Amino acid sequence: MRARLPLLLAALLLATAAQAGREPVLNQVKVPHSYYWRELYLPQLTTGPSAAAFLPDGQGLVYSMGGSLWRQALGDDLATELTHPRGAYDHQPDVAPDGNAVVFTRYDGAAMELWRLDLSSGRELRLTDEGAVNVEPRISPDGRRLAWVSTRGNGNFNLYVAELGPAGLTNVHALLGERRSSIDRYYYAPVDHAINPSWSPDGETIYYVANPEVAWGSGDLWAVPVADPAARRRVHAEETSWAARPELAPDGKRLLYSGYRGRQWHQLWLTTPNGAAPLPLSFGEFDRRHARWSPNGQRVAYIDNRDGGTTLRVMDVIGGRTDTVQATRRETLAPQGTLVLDIRDGAGQRVPARVSVTGSDGRAHAPAGAWLHADDGFDRAQQKTETHYFHCAPPCRLQLPAGPAQVTVRRGFETLPWNARVDVAPGPGKPLIAHLQAQPLPPAFGGFVSADLHVHMNYGGHYRHTPETLVRQAEAEDLDVVHNLVVNKEERIPDIAAFRPGVDPASNAVVTLLQGQEYHTSFWGHLGLLQLRSHYLTPDFSAYRHTALASPYPHNGVIADLAHEQGALVGYVHPFDWDPDPAKETGLSHQLPADAMHRKADYIEVVGFSDHRATAGVWYRLLNLGLRVAAGAGTDAMANYASLRGPVGMNRVFLDTAGSRDPETALAALRKGEGFASNGPLLGLLVDGRKPGAELPAGKHAFRLALRSPVPVQHLELVHNGRVVKAFELEGDRRTLDAEGELDLGDGWLLLRAWNDQADPGVLDLYPYATTNPVWIGRGRASENVQGDAAYFTAWLDRVIANATAREADFNGAGEFDATLDYLRAARARYARLAEGRDE
Incomplete structure (x- = not known):
């Protein structure tokens, strides 16, 4: 779980601008922690259904799926495509009470705007056009007004209302004024938000979620009279996580919402307009969300992830009989063709891999049922929208519009990317074979296994992982070891049932899965606890202000001791997005220096969900003082997200274990600093024939190095005590280099690093970066810079x-x-x- 310290926001913005064009998706939203609200709140591109609304007769649905809107009658397997915008994606349909039109959200890579579709003519009308994020449109019962959520104005989510007529929207206005809570908040903006609107059956009241004076969670259930916004009232107080979406039943007596009250997953709950004690309507260890009443109040449609991906189901409120809405047959707006993708390694064997496919419509495509993921940022000068991808265990069969399509296949860091342009013809199609070419380091530099030290299997995303599905994703990424760090999200710990010491039984012959823990305190900094031998540490957080766990105790040193008692390794995760300046940062509370000095910190994620160069700068200072904190790497991937910072294994450490995936051997190599951390480039370093982690006397030393990279590298440097002592010229494709030479080295340390000034679309991170661990020279403390x-x-x-x-x-x-x-x-x-x- 990622939680950035709220220090020097201006410095963070400057660092983001320096990343040469890579920006967060929907950067007009001014709400902190985009990796929460973007996934947990905003619509995402999934191959399965993502939101639905009943038609007025209650016998059919309009729903979003794969970036289009579809209509389907209950009990029928034929889905008819209603929209298919080029290079854009449609979500969140709401059907007008007369059944003649649908209002929905369209994402085009720049903004989310509201559109209306006339169901009889197919004509589309754009309703908003201010470059904001406009979501959750809901038409009033009389069809004359529209309520929705928009970031227009200040970049925060607020509730808007307008008149809805044939020409579009008029009298657009914020229903609720801007308000700031008096308490401090960490995961949410200081300005209160208002989300999840729905109308009462009489059209006089809007039910919604808001967070006045709420520190943790996206807020409580509220009601506001449209004619008298000052008379708003709290209906029910409960911690929510962006997905409650309260909706009053047609009879006006039951308020339906999604919640996780005392549980780890969202289910459907009922309260009343007066806030009676809630009771569950559904049960299960998976999510049921995006629920809508049928017009007669007898059924509820919702999206669940019981089977891993997203599925649309309709449940009888009385009796619980549930039908699955399956689009076995699809009537599309354009002719379709089939692409069958096969993937082979250098030996001709089939291997799983990560695949991106862009069709002739300018949209991302994936096989039916595949988990489609999206990058968390992109360079708008190079791409119209963010990169989408899925994991393919070949052969993979895709249906996509006829015409030219672009296919890219990637598998880990030792394999070069494979690209092809293919013309998709209507009909069954022919197989396309991707032949992957390996580019490993020479074996003299070590026998490496790769490990992602920081993954979250489930974290409230659209999908539902199991250990088995996580292992399959890691295999497609050519990742050897996965550390699933079980962690809370406020009241929930979604993966708590998966925690166990030792090797997870889902591990297979090529991937080892280990269950660990991330300890949460946004005051001291977050810790990774790898391979706890006995039990999960609870509570797994401290310093949560405005709660009974507001105390900053236990501090991280105490937690490190408890973890070390179990034989675990302790590391600091996603450390720094900026260059910390103690002279200026009055709010600095990160405990790394204290724990490093007390020898409590075994590793630091030099490559992780942070700025790698900024983090390395702090790490270098620790190394100069002889504090042997090893370089680690962890993606902090919320692996069940559709809008994923990832993929799993995007940030990984290569450990020199002679190829062994044995957890004890791998953790010993991590502790000793035997290997390198990277998000792409592979690095090999030998000093007098010795590898990183070794100790050598001061004096003249012969070095040998190697670079192999799936993307071009701009800088390759030997660094001694934080100073570049040798830079290497890269030529040609800038992906490979072998070099050797001699250096006269004083006390301290030496390492090899590779990095780029800006982002590369082939690495879904801030910029390519890799570093070896140091070779220790002389007494292991820098001969300069110490004081x-x-x-x-x-x-x-x-x-x-x-x-x-x-x-x-x-x-x-x-x-x-x-x-x-x-x-x-x-x-x-x-x-x-x-x-x-x-x-x-």
Whole structure:
């Protein structure tokens, strides 16, 4: 789970601008933590249904699927395509009460706008056009008004209402004024939001979700009279996560919503307009969301992920009989063809891989039932929309519009990308074979296994993973070891049932799955706990203000001790998006320097969900002081997301284990710093024939290095004590280099790194980056920079101590407070001695 520290927002924006064009998807939204609201709230492209609305007779549905709108009669397997925009995707249909029109959301890579479709003529009318995010359109019962959620104006989600006529919308206005809560919030904007609108049957009231004075969760259920917005009232208080979507039954007595009250997954619940104690309407260890009443109130349509992907079902409210709406036959707006993709490795064997397919319609396509994923950012100068992809266990069969299509296949870092342009003809089609070419490092540099140290199997996304499906994704990414870090999202821990010590039984001959833990405290920084031998640590968070767990105790040093008692490795995950400056950052509370000095931190995600160069800058300072914190890598992929930061294995560490996936061997290599971390380039380094993690005397040394990369590399450098001592010229395709030479090295460390100034579409990350662990030279402490770096961390801990002291009232007594301050002050004193030139 990713939670960025709210420090130096301006610096973060500058860093984002420096990434040469790569920007977050829908960057006009000014709500923090886009990896939550984008997936948990906004519509996503999925091959299965994503939202549905009943037709007025209750005998059919209009629903979104694969970026189009479809109409289907209940009990029939034929789905008729209603829309198919070129290079854009349609979502969230709402049917007019007379059944003549549908209002929906269309995403074109730049914004989400509202459109109306006339069902009799097929004519489309654009309703909004201000470049904002406009979602959740709901037509009033009389068909004359429209309510929806928009970011227009200030970039926050707010509730809007307008008159809806033949020419479009008039009298557009925010129903609720802008309001700021008096409490501080971490995952949500300081401005209150209003989302999930629906109309009462009489058209006088809108039910919605809002978060006034709510610190955790997307808010409570509210009601507002349209004619008197000042009379809004809270109906029911409950922690929600963007998906409650309350809707009053046609009889006006039952309020339906999705919630996870005391559970790990969303199910359907009923309360009343007056907020009676909720009772569940459905049960199960999976999500039921996007629920809609039938016009007569006897049935409910919803989307669930019981089978892994998204499925549309209709359930009888009385009796619970449930029908699955399946589009076995499809009547499309354009002729379709079939593409059968086969994937082979260098030995001619079939292998799974990651695939992107763009059809002649400019849209992403995938096999029916495949999990379609989308990147979390892209360069708008190079692409119209973000990259979409799916994992293919060949052969894979796709239906897509006839005409030219572009196919790209990728498999891990040791395989070169494969691209092809193919003309898809109407009819059954012919197989297309992708022959993948390997480009591994020479074996002299090590026998590596790759590991993603930071994955979340399930985290509230559209899909539902099992250990078996996670292993299959890792295999398609040519990833050897996966650490699923079980973690909370406020009240829930979706993967808690999967936690177990040792190797997960879902592991197979090529992928080892291990269940670990991410410990949450957005005050001290998040920890990865790898291979706990006994039990999951609870509560798995601290410092949650405005709750009974507001205390910053236990601090991360305490948690590290508890994890080490179980034989686990402890690391800092997704550390820094910026270059921390203790002289300016009054809010600095990250505990890494203290834990590094106390030898509690075994590794740091130098390559992860952060800025790699900024994180490496802090890491270099620790290395200069002789603090041997190893380089790790973790994607922080919420693997069941459709809008995924990923894929799984995008950030990985290569561990020199002679090819062994044995967990003890791999973790020992990680602890010793034997290997390299990367999001693409492969690096090999030998110094006097010794690999990273080795210790050598100061003096002259012969080096040998190798680069193999699936994407072009701009910079390849040997770094000694934080200073580039040798840069290498890359020519041709800039993907390979072998070099050797000699260096005269003083005390400290030496490593090899590769990086680019800007993003590359072939790496779904900020920019390509890789680093080896250091080779230690002489006494292993830099011969220069020690006092300056020690003073830097002394100032850093001054800030941490001041901020911990400011939260004294949150601690549960003087014992917690004193123990925390003593721990921090002891680390500071050791840094201060080094800053004064006194050796440790």
